[in-house]
Amino acid sequence: MTDTALRPRSTGRLMIIGFLSPTVILLLFMVAYPIFSLIYYSFHNFSALRPNEPMTWAGLDNYTYLLSDNDIWARFVFTGKFVFLCVSMQMIVGIFVGYQLQKTFRGRDVLFTALMLPMMLSPVVAGFLWRYMLNSEWGVVNYLLTVVGMDKVDWLGQSTAALWAAAVVDTWMWTPFIVLLATAAFRGIPETIYEAAEVDGASPAYLFFRITLPMSAPVLFIALILRLIDSFKQYDLFFALTGGGPGSSTETVSFAVAKTAFSYFYTGEASALAMILLCIIMGLAMILVRHLSKMGEHD
Amino acid sequence: MARIDLKNLSIHFGGFKAVDDVSLTVNDGEFAVYLGPSGCGKTTTLRAIAGLVSATSGDILFDGKRVNDLRPSERNIAMVFQFVSLYPHLSIAENIIFPLKARGVAKADIARKLDWVTGIFKLGDDLRRYPSALPPGARQKVALARAVIREPAALLLDEPLSAIDEQFREEMRWELGHLQRELGVTTIYVTHDQREAMSLADRIVLMNHSKIVQVAKPDTIFFQPSSVFAGQFIGSPSMNLIDLVPVSGGFRLGASEVVLTHAELPEAVIRNPRALKLGVRPRDVRLVSGAGHPLPVVDVFSVGREKYFAFRIGDTIHQGFDTLTDSTPGGVVFAPDGLMFFDAETGMRLETGRIAA
Numbered sequence: 001m002t003d004t005a006l007r008p009r010s011t012g013r014l015m016i017i018g019f020l021s022p023t024v025i026l027l028l029f030m031v032a033y034p035i036f037s038l039i040y041y042s043f044h045n046f047s048a049l050r051p052n053e054p055m056t057w058a059g060l061d062n063y064t065y066l067l068s069d070n071d072i073w074a075r076f077v078f079t080g081k082f083v084f085l086c087v088s089m090q091m092i093v094g095i096f097v098g099y100q101l102q103k104t105f106r107g108r109d110v111l112f113t114a115l116m117l118p119m120m121l122s123p124v125v126a127g128f129l130w131r132y133m134l135n136s137e138w139g140v141v142n143y144l145l146t147v148v149g150m151d152k153v154d155w156l157g158q159s160t161a162a163l164w165a166a167a168v169v170d171t172w173m174w175t176p177f178i179v180l181l182a183t184a185a186f187r188g189i190p191e192t193i194y195e196a197a198e199v200d201g202a203s204p205a206y207l208f209f210r211i212t213l214p215m216s217a218p219v220l221f222i223a224l225i226l227r228l229i230d231s232f233k234q235y236d237l238f239f240a241l242t243g244g245g246p247g248s249s250t251e252t253v254s255f256a257v258a259k260t261a262f263s264y265f266y267t268g269e270a271s272a273l274a275m276i277l278l279c280i281i282m283g284l285a286m287i288l289v290r291h292l293s294k295m296g297e298h299d
Numbered sequence: 300m301a302r303i304d305l306k307n308l309s310i311h312f313g314g315f316k317a318v319d320d321v322s323l324t325v326n327d328g329e330f331a332v333y334l335g336p337s338g339c340g341k342t343t344t345l346r347a348i349a350g351l352v353s354a355t356s357g358d359i360l361f362d363g364k365r366v367n368d369l370r371p372s373e374r375n376i377a378m379v380f381q382f383v384s385l386y387p388h389l390s391i392a393e394n395i396i397f398p399l400k401a402r403g404v405a406k407a408d409i410a411r412k413l414d415w416v417t418g419i420f421k422l423g424d425d426l427r428r429y430p431s432a433l434p435p436g437a438r439q440k441v442a443l444a445r446a447v448i449r450e451p452a453a454l455l456l457d458e459p460l461s462a463i464d465e466q467f468r469e470e471m472r473w474e475l476g477h478l479q480r481e482l483g484v485t486t487i488y489v490t491h492d493q494r495e496a497m498s499l500a501d502r503i504v505l506m507n508h509s510k511i512v513q514v515a516k517p518d519t520i521f522f523q524p525s526s527v528f529a530g531q532f533i534g535s536p537s538m539n540l541i542d543l544v545p546v547s548g549g550f551r552l553g554a555s556e557v558v559l560t561h562a563e564l565p566e567a568v569i570r571n572p573r574a575l576k577l578g579v580r581p582r583d584v585r586l587v588s589g590a591g592h593p594l595p596v597v598d599v600f601s602v603g604r605e606k607y608f609a610f611r612i613g614d615t616i617h618q619g620f621d622t623l624t625d626s627t628p629g630g631v632v633f634a635p636d637g638l639m640f641f642d643a644e645t646g647m648r649l650e651t652g653r654i655a656a
Contacts, residue, residue: 190382192380192382192384193384193386195351195371195380195384196378196380196384196442197386197397197401198351198370199349199351199371199372199376199377199378200372200377200397200398200401200445201372201398201401201402202397202401203372203401206401210397210401211386215386215387215388217388
């Protein structure tokens with residue numbers, strides 16, 4: 001009895017190891033190696049421009065320099081503002097549109113596919129596209145403003161307007177992602193639950209806030225986590241849309257990392273900044289994931 | 300509490316008539332059970348009363364007032380669904396008080412009513428748990444508590460016990476019947492299980508092919524089924540149906556040699572010019588020692604204390620009740636009171652003036 005019970009288990013373990021090992025080895029090379037070299041560089045004075053020069057130990061110099069630099073703090077503040085703006089817009093618009101799209105109506109599938117298009121674009125493409133549309137002289141957005149009798153706005157030439165412009169473009173691009181997940185979550189709620197709530201006397205608003213939202217909360221929360229992390233790392237959109245300007249007012253932390261690493265070639269300093277960014281994102285993700293697992297307890 | 304009237308209710312889905320010209324009155328405080336095979340329109344009728352589907356034509360009236368255009372939330376009805384429909388993200392207590400909170404009832408009233416239903420359903424230990432922690436039977440009990448807490452005008456139950464284990468189902472059935480009598484709430488219950496219908500109903504509404512077949516008390520529908528369908532749908536094992544072939548001096552039973560003489564038959568049957576079928580419940584067909592008709596017995600089986608036998612007429616197997624106490628070969632006897640006669644073409648029962656009971 002015990003014999004037959006044990007045998008499949010041991011072959012099962014072998015199978016598991018066999019199937020997992022390629023992935024694990026690949027992950028070690030693709031994730032572990034870069035991270036360890038990142039940590040290593042961040043404690044050294046090193047420039048990728050002079051790879052043959054011996055590295056000198058810098059201790060925490062890179063970190064202390066960065067954390068005492070007001071300009072770096074400004075990057076974090078800007079990134080925070082951007083993340084807050086675009087993620088909250090995406091979530092609100094995405095949930096609203098997703099709620100409308102969960103209903104079955106004529107042309108729903110076509111509309112749904114069309115709405116997904118912005119997400120398919122590369123951020124750089126989206127950035128350049130909007131850069132042209134937002135051009136203060138000949139962009140279509142300002143043209144439309146003059147048509148309705150308003151003054152032209154220098155969207156990308158003022159820091160506040162540029163922040164909003166970037167947040168709107170990111171929202172334009174990533175709201176479909178929220179719509180996709182929200183629609184799936186809403187459609188996953190059994191019809192009888194809605195019917196029971198309706199018979200129980202729930203108004204449409206009550207239904208939405210007390211049934212639909214809480215029941216799809218885990219999925220929406222995953223969408224939120226993914227968008228938070230992704231927008232926190234945003235670089236390419238700014239590269240194409242504003243080039244970091246005006247001045248360096250729309251440079252995100254990632255932008256600063258790229259600039260330090262590939263314009264100034266301060267590889268050690270860039271590595272330290274990337275480490276700080278990584279720690280913040282991982283900390284954020286861990287808090288959110290812990291909250292998420294608490295959320296799913298009753299399902 | 301309310302009286303519910305259905306007047307010429309029809310519900311079509313595209314070209315399909317799910318409910319076809321159904322009229323019925325369910326009295327205040329009555330326990331009415333819609334019974335029928337799946338797809339007969341019973342659940343659709345219930346959903347129309349709840350307001351979850353709209354009537355194609357005809358009226359639904361609560362206490363004489365037309366409610367066709369009211370939303371489900373405005374009808375003051377409560378419903379329990381076949382598959383558990385508790386809100387998984389809310390605790391048992393929150394589930395039960397959901398209808399009150401959704402309607403903005405005062406907190407003190409909510410607490411008082413929660414105490415009341417918790418007492419009735421003995422749910423005290425489970426209030427803080429979540430639906431996923433309870434077995435299906437207990438969840439359905441919570442669904443029932445959620446329905447009752449509002450003191451609705453009518454309680455609509457859509458096969459509430461069908462997804463529950465057999466053992467717990469019996470217990471719930473008994474409790475449900477008891478509760479309904481205690482609360483006196485007008486109740487409409489949908490089921491395809493004739494035993495549930497027989498044990499719970501004040502009146503059974505038997506449906507087939509989108510129409511009402513018969514509306515009667517359980518006893519009446521059992522002893523005086525209006526048609527072959529009613530006779531065969533209710534009762535277990537099912538009613539035997541045997542062709543009657545007119546011969547001189549009586550009727551022969553199908554392809555057998557057995558003849559029921561005119562002396563054994565009611566006047567109405569002898570005078571009837573149309574082709575007839577004999578309906579007789581297995582309980583009214585006895586296998587006795589010595590006497591009786593020599594029909595070939597093909598099988599004997601027992602259900603607990605009761606012994607049944609199967610006999611053959613032509614190619615059809617029929618069932619009867621075995622009363623033999625020893626192994627002597629026996630004959631088949633039909634209880635005169637148990638004989639029912641149906642028009643072979645329309646399936647309607649012939650009134651013979653004789654009632655078995």
